[in-house]
Structures are given as C-alpha cells and as structure tokens.
Amino acid sequence: MTQHELKTAPEPAGAAAGGADLSLASVTKRFADFVAVDNLDLTIPAGSFFALLGPSGCGKTTTLRMVAGLEQPTSGQIMIGGRDLTGTGAHERPVNTVFQNYALFPHMSVLDNVAFGLKRRRVRDAQAQAKAALELVELGHLGARRPGQLSGGQQQRVALARAVVNRPAVLLLDEPLGALDLKLRRQMQVELKKIQTEVGLTFVHVTHDQDEAMTMADTVAVMNGGRVEQLGAPRDLYELPRTAFVANFLGKSNLIAGDVVEDRGDAVVVAAGGHRLAVRKDRAAAHHGRAVVGIRPEKLKILWPVDAPGTDTNLLRGRVLDTSFTGVSTEYLVAVPGIGTLGVFSQNHGQQLARPGDEVVLAWDTGHAFGLRGDEDTSAGAAEAADG
C-alpha cells in the first residue's frame, strides 16, 4: 500500500469540499401497514442548505434516517455523489447527523465526543481537528468538560461540531434547534447558516418549524403524508404555493373556492359568493371550471368604504369581527358575506385602525393572488401549522 492510499483509504467517498449530490429515487418506506415515505424522488445538489419541512408524521424524519443509514428503504435507491448506498450501514456512509436530542456520549469529554468519528476513521491528528471544530462553534475552552455540564445551546454546538468535523458529503440535521428556547433558536439559526457557508457542506435539515426552514434553507421541500407537496426556494413557495397544504402550512392564506367565469387573456376571473376575483394565468393552476383563489393576509389592503376603488373585481365588502394589535402590525378577522372569514395583516403606519363592527372593504393587486386546483381542500395543512 502506498503512502497516498494509506492516507486516503479511510476517508468516506465524496468527502471532498462542497459535499456531494444526494439523490433519492422512488424511495418508499413501509412500517407494517403504514406508508411513512411514499415513492419519494428528491435531488439535493452539493453545497446546498436543504430543508425538509412538514408536520409530525409526514415522513421527513424517516427520510432523514434512511439517508443516514439508520433505516433501510422498503424500495428505491439512495445515492450520494452518484454512488448507490442503499443497503449499507450508517457507519459506512459519508453522512453525519446532528440528532434532535444531540445524543452526545455522556461518558466522554466534549473533545472526545468531537474526535469520535475521526478516531474511528483513524485520522492521524484527530485531537487537533476536533479542537479546531470546537473553536468553530466557539467552545474551544470547554473541551475537557462532560456534555452533562453544558447548557442546551452548548450541547447543540458540540453535536454540530461532532458532525461537521468529519467533513461528511451530507450533513443531516434532525430538528436540531427543537429543544432550545426561542431566543437561542433564532441565534443558532443565524450561526448554523454561517457555519454552513463557511464549511460549504451539503446540509439537509428536517424541521416542522416553517420560520426555521425559511430562514436557513436555500431550498425547502414541504412534505405531507410521505410525499413532497412542493419544492423550491422559500420565497417562491411562499409567494406561489401550488397546493392548499403548502399555502396553509407555510404562512397563512385566505383560500376562496369558486368557478372560473371569464378569461381575460392574461388572467382568469373566478366568481365566488357573488364576488369577482382575478388571478394571473401564470399564477393559476386551473384556467376553467372549479378553482381556488388564495391571497396572503398581508397582501390584503383594508380600506374604509369611502376609499374603495370603483372596480367590480378584487373587492370584498365585509365587517370586522376581531382585531389584535401586535405592535408592528394589526391582525384583523373580517367576515365577508358569501365567502366567510378572512384574515388581514395590516402594517401599522399611523393610520386609523378599524374596530370590531366597522364596515370595511378589502382590496388587493391581481398579481398577488394565486390560483389552486378546484378540488383542493381549503383547510388542508391549517391544523398542522397551528400544532407546529
């Protein structure tokens, strides 16, 4: 064996800088008669920060565990850097995980925890690399402590260092911030993103927290019932959800079901409860028949009836049911006859606020509405988002 081979042999495949592409092809995981992951196809490009977002039981954690090698798919293939890893054990994969509960070894010092993976691969300067990784997460001074002597946030960083130090082709994060309080979570979100940029690895992040996914990830896949509902950049998912589940789970949406009654060329008009709602064709999934129109609460403008524009489209008259003042904005619930109750977020810039019982008019730009297929369940995902 040459010197070169000696040095590189224990390195996991694809551990090159920048990580490696991860792809799942028709992956299905069945537990008894429950399908946790249903024929999932996913390609995650090298170096990206990818979030699997969904409510509990949507299959995101099972997907992560299959990538880690802690579960084997019932069918389908998992490939990293073009190499088929289906059927190999977790210890044979160039993948490391930051576990939800951190899973730090309580009988080892923090430094030994971080050096664990390096030692298993017989990396020569394991201790020095582990120290450097601890410096990266700003815990260089705590290497001699036991994990039990650290705070939750510090343990989280140790878990991250323990995974990152191995320079895995893919780094998996399983609800890594779930156990932290809100303030610490925000801080760690920023730091995680910073570290990912610094080390340039492929991060796959599983979470049920939409804010977390949107803050950190370049690409978000919204999962529901073992399938990916929609995949894209956070902003694209938010501005143009393609299913009611995504519209309700990722932020809030007002979804109104109706029928397409007019084709204006670049837009269609949907009639619902005696109102006319326009949606641009490139933002609408259905151009005829039944359709659902969605508008985000912050895209709705709340106006006094005297200020209402003189058009017959994108104009809803209603009565304020409830208001809640949150400082930056005010949230209104407005009852619109024939349609139901809509939510409105209104930025506070010193205008006179409507009170419960006031008659108001809601208006919006056609470009802000999105159209979903007419058979969508308008309440899908709303309860799951509330649970999260």
Added chain:
Amino acid sequence: MSLLAARRPAGTGSVQERAADRRRGRTGYWLILPGFVFMLLFFVLPVFSLLATSLYTKPPGADIGQFAPALEFGNYVVVLQNYWPELLRSFAFALVATAAALLIGYPMAYLVAVRLRGRKLLQGILLVLIIAPFFTSFILRTQAWKQILADEGPVVQVLRALSLLPQDGRLTATAFAVVCGLTYNFLPFMTLPIYANLERLDTRLIEAGSDLYAGGFTTFRTVTLPLSMPGVLAGTLLTFIPASGDYVNAALLGNNQDTTMIGQVIDSRFFRVVDYPGAAALSFILMLAILVLVTLYVRRFGTKDLV
C-alpha cells in the same frame, strides 16, 4: 406551607419553616434507627466476637471445644500455612465463575433490556425466567447439576461422542463441575444489575455511534460497554464475593482432593474439627482478602456514579 418551603432555597424560610426543616431532618435519623440497631446486634457485635475467637488459645489438657481468651496471632500464621492452597483455589474458582457468568449474563441482559425494548410481555417473561431458579432451593438446584454432569448424563455422553472427553473421562467431582455450579447459581446476581443498567441505556447513543463510523462491535466497545460499567461492576461484585466464600457447590459437585474451597475448610473447622479459633481466623483472612481485592477492582474500574 411546607410545600412552599420546599420550593425555596435553604435558609430563606421563616423561623417556623426552618424549625420544620430541622424536624424533617431528624425524622430521617429515626427512620434508619431500626436498621442501625439490627446491624449493630447481628453484624458488628458478631464480627468483634469472631475477631476475639480467632485469637483464643487451647489450654493444655482442655476438652474439645474449650478455649481460653488470649491474643494468639499465631492462629493466623498456622491456618495460612495449612490452607493457602484452598484460599487461592477459592479465588481462582470465583474468578473463572464470575468471568463465565459475565459472558453468559451480559448478552442475556442486553437481549432483554435493549433488543426487546418496547416488547413488555416478552421482556417480563424472560425476566421471570432469569429469576425462576430462585423458586427452588439452592441445594436442590446444585444437586441437579450432579445429574446433568453425571457419567451417564447427556453432557458427558455428547462430549464423549465428540471425543472432547476421553471415553473414561468424567465431569462430576471435578473443578469444572464446581465452577459450573458456581456460575449457574450466581448468574442472576450478574444478569439483573446489568439488566437494570442497560434498561436505561439511551439507544440513540448507539445510533450516534454508528452514524460516526463505528461498526457494531466498535460501538459496543466504545459506547455501550463503558456506559454499562456500573452494572457490570455491581454484577461482578455480587457474583465474585459470595462465590469466593461458597462451600455448597464444592461440597456437592467437587471431590475431596483438588476442589476444596475455603468455605468448606471453615465449615469443617467450625463444625467437625471444632477448631473455633482456626475457623474464625480463616473467616477473617477471607474477609480481608475479599476487601482488598474488591477495593483494587473498584479503584480500577469503578465510576463515580455507581449504578
């Protein structure tokens, strides 16, 4: 009020609350009093009586069983000179039996505590089976090993057929039989503490090990075993200590030449030869030797948080 006081850090309560705290503190001492009295009467006093007996002398012309109080340290020298082989043999047998019990008991405990986690019924059945031997008498179970290892018994027949034992080879009345008996009789004392420890093992740590490139055996060596050391320590002590002083297994399964253990010697010195000082001195030597061995062992392998 007492609930509120309990939530507060010590020393911040009112005068009455602090008086209540003191009363609660004293209650603890009253509760250990019965145990203290029991140990004083039935352990501490007998130990001193034994110590005194071990230094008695036999006056010239005294009847059998008649001794005079003295400080005859020579008793210790005499019994050590006469019985050091039995003493060493006892520790050797106990050591082999402890190692065998560990090799058998650990996988059993691991199976029930880790592999069958979540399958409560199966776990319960297996735990009962581990304890089941205690339902019959110690002596009877040891007698049963005589049958198992008998010349016409299944074990000897199979071993002879496989030529692992010469055609006239025997297992009864051998050191092998004695160690078998010791291993078998003390196996639950090994298995249960390890089970109790492994039951609390966080299996996510095993997953973390395999995620960090450790194969099954490496994860066991670096994660599972170190974490279960308190259980292993307790199990080995609970097996080794009684096994070193045991005399039933050697008496029933051994012979009169090369399997005699120190417990048998003490037994016969006390009740057959009626040499009370010699028996007492041997008992003390055994106790001290175990104490030294156990201290060295716990120092080497012990953890701060024992079980």
